[in-house]
């Protein structure tokens with residue numbers, strides 16, 4: 785920590801002034817950057833399934849997964865810009881995402897639609913758990929705005945889980 789309130793690892797030009805302490809910025813930045821990396825990982829996986837689903841209800845799955853991918857993608861920029869507002873730095877590259885992501889990539893050649901839904905439920909549940917823990921961490925580090933932003937994003941994650949769970953109740957049909 786320094787007397788100027790900057791986190792040592794952040795270049796001076798990028799150290800947005802903040803009344804948060806360097807340790808608080810560091811803790812929030814680390815937690816949120818992991819969430820952003822997982823957002824990217826889940827975005828790509830959801831798009832992967834959007835592109836590669838094969839089912840008699842193709843269009844339903846295809847559209848649902850596109851809506852979910854859009855919501856995930858939109859949350860990424862909101863979180864990254866929030867980190868810049870408190871003087872942290874965020875994701876810089878695909879390899880940086882790879883270092884931080886906890887949601888695993890999916891490179892299977894073919895996945896049945898029902899299995900796609902189950903995998904996305906598991907990943908979104910993991911993301912929700914981590915988002916909830918990050919909200920708690922923001923509270924502990926006096927960063928209420930980041931916590932508030934995450935509450936909305938967690939609500940969107942829970943909406944995806946709801947839709948995916950509902951879809952998974954229909955056997956082989958989405959009707």
Ligand SMILES: [Fe+2]
Pocket residue numbers: 834850
């Ligand atoms: Fe598309």
